[in-house]
Amino acid sequence: MNPNKYLKHIAFDNVIFGYSNQKLQVLVMEYHNTGLFALPGGFVAKDENLQDAAKRGLKERTGLDQIYLEQFHTFGSVARHQAEVMQTIINSNPWIDGDASWLLERFISVAHYALINILEVTPTPDALSDSCGWYDVRALPSLILDHSEIIEKALKTLQQNLNTKLVGANLLPEKFTMKELQGVYEAIFNEKLHRGTFQRKMLSYGQLERFEKQFSGGAHKAPYVYSFKSDTEV
Amino acid sequence: MNPNKYLKHIAFDNVIFGYSNQKLQVLVMEYHNTGLFALPGGFVAKDENLQDAAKRGLKERTGLDQIYLEQFHTFGSVARHQAEVMQTIINSNPWIDGDASWLLERFISVAHYALINILEVTPTPDALSDSCGWYDVRALPSLILDHSEIIEKALKTLQQNLNTKLVGANLLPEKFTMKELQGVYEAIFNEKLHRGTFQRKMLSYGQLERFEKQFSGGAHKAPYVYSFKSDTEV
Numbered sequence: 001m002n003p004n005k006y007l008k009h010i011a012f013d014n015v016i017f018g019y020s021n022q023k024l025q026v027l028v029m030e031y032h033n034t035g036l037f038a039l040p041g042g043f044v045a046k047d048e049n050l051q052d053a054a055k056r057g058l059k060e061r062t063g064l065d066q067i068y069l070e071q072f073h074t075f076g077s078v079a080r081h082q083a084e085v086m087q088t089i090i091n092s093n094p095w096i097d098g099d100a101s102w103l104l105e106r107f108i109s110v111a112h113y114a115l116i117n118i119l120e121v122t123p124t125p126d127a128l129s130d131s132c133g134w135y136d137v138r139a140l141p142s143l144i145l146d147h148s149e150i151i152e153k154a155l156k157t158l159q160q161n162l163n164t165k166l167v168g169a170n171l172l173p174e175k176f177t178m179k180e181l182q183g184v185y186e187a188i189f190n191e192k193l194h195r196g197t198f199q200r201k202m203l204s205y206g207q208l209e210r211f212e213k214q215f216s217g218g219a220h221k222a223p224y225v226y227s228f229k230s231d232t233e234v
Numbered sequence: 235m236n237p238n239k240y241l242k243h244i245a246f247d248n249v250i251f252g253y254s255n256q257k258l259q260v261l262v263m264e265y266h267n268t269g270l271f272a273l274p275g276g277f278v279a280k281d282e283n284l285q286d287a288a289k290r291g292l293k294e295r296t297g298l299d300q301i302y303l304e305q306f307h308t309f310g311s312v313a314r315h316q317a318e319v320m321q322t323i324i325n326s327n328p329w330i331d332g333d334a335s336w337l338l339e340r341f342i343s344v345a346h347y348a349l350i351n352i353l354e355v356t357p358t359p360d361a362l363s364d365s366c367g368w369y370d371v372r373a374l375p376s377l378i379l380d381h382s383e384i385i386e387k388a389l390k391t392l393q394q395n396l397n398t399k400l401v402g403a404n405l406l407p408e409k410f411t412m413k414e415l416q417g418v419y420e421a422i423f424n425e426k427l428h429r430g431t432f433q434r435k436m437l438s439y440g441q442l443e444r445f446e447k448q449f450s451g452g453a454h455k456a457p458y459v460y461s462f463k464s465d466t467e468v
Contacts, residue, residue, distance in 0.1 A: 007342070010243055010244065010310075044342075049311045050310025051311070074344045076278065078282065108241070
């Protein structure tokens with residue numbers, strides 16, 4: 001936490017969405033001995049592109065790179081400056097070396113979101129946190145600062161993007177059934193969708209590749225499986 | 235330019251779009267005696283919300299408030315740090331008082347765009363600039379730093395927004411014909427649109443109010459005039 005390494009006043013926060021158990025989940029960190037929950041985030045080094053900083057943060061927490069990370073909004077209200085919250089975190093991490101006073105100043109945060117496959121990830125806490133876990137986006141713990149608002153806006157952006165293009169390849173295994181894809185959409189919109197309408201809409205984007213049914217040996221018809229075409233923007 | 239008044243490393247830039255002569259125009263500033271052109275922008279005071287700073291900048295240059303200003307992207311590459319450009323501007327404004335060295339450091343810029351009615355505005359240069367004028371978005375002078383890229387992304391965002399909702403009330407007088415509205419869209423997309431298709435699409439948004447034709451006294455049929463319904467998001 002060398003105070004000379006990072007740009008002052010600028011932070012990033014990552015809303016990392018995953019999907020499991022028919023639920024849209026978000027990666028949340030808990031700070032050592034404070035009971036404070038927060039989005040994974042960090043600072044921008046003086047010689048680092050903003051986008052690279054956010055990607056670095058994603059990689060540090062998930063081990064993943066090559067993941068689409070979308071910058072969606074920058075949060076810069078004065079109200080998000082709550083020095084006492086950061087002071088609590090610093091006090092609980094007595095090993096923080098050097099002058100930590102820059103952490104108590106006001107930060108604006110450039111927020112990004114990413115969609116990842118939970119099964120590919122073992123979440124890793126950062127040095128300030130003792131845990132890092134998945135939470136149902138509709139049953140989150142109370143979060144510090146404006147982090148709940150950041151997640152809400154990320155979800156809204158994701159929903160808007162889904163209305164105009166097919167998104168979400170990263171939330172599923174490489175091959176999936178139409179029913180599994182519908183499960184993702186229902187989790188994101190938090191509502192049941194009509195099967196026929198959904199299938200027609202998905203196919204209309206022209207981004208799905210369908211594979212031949214495999215012989216299942218069972219009495220029931222095997223469903224088609226699909227994958228996203230390789231040029232799909234995800 | 236009191237160095238203690240503003241947050242370091244954070245700037246805002248405003249892409250102010252107007253419409254006239256069938257062209258989409260952008261407000262551009264020219265710095266005193268430098269030949270350098272730039273977007274109007276500024277800094278965020280330590281006790282000021284980011285959004286309020288951008289609104290203040292819009293008001294200072296156009297006199298307008300109550301205008302919808304959309305934050306669309308934050309630009310934070312290392313490459314946009316070009317201290318020599320800022321040094322040139324400082325050198326050409328010898329009256330800049332106090333320590334100006336903070337202006338030579340790296341800034342990330344939170345970019346916003348606004349749509350305004352050119353007829354309502356007399357552009358006002360800031361203290362560092364000697365002029366401030368409208369330029370065709372497709373015939374811009376060479377701009378400093380990444381300002382051309384900022385305008386390009388603003389235009390792309392505007393185009394995307396137009397594909398899903400009706401935008402642009404502020405670019406036109408209160409009442410307008412369908413042909414005038416089509417002119418705005420053609421300027422934004424830089425292509426001719428089909429009249430019938432355009433009209434059907436615009437009416438399908440349910441955001442236009444149609445007024446009865448007025449007796450024109452002429453031989454030709456007067457066109458309908460429209461206005462945006464008052465709850466339209468603009």
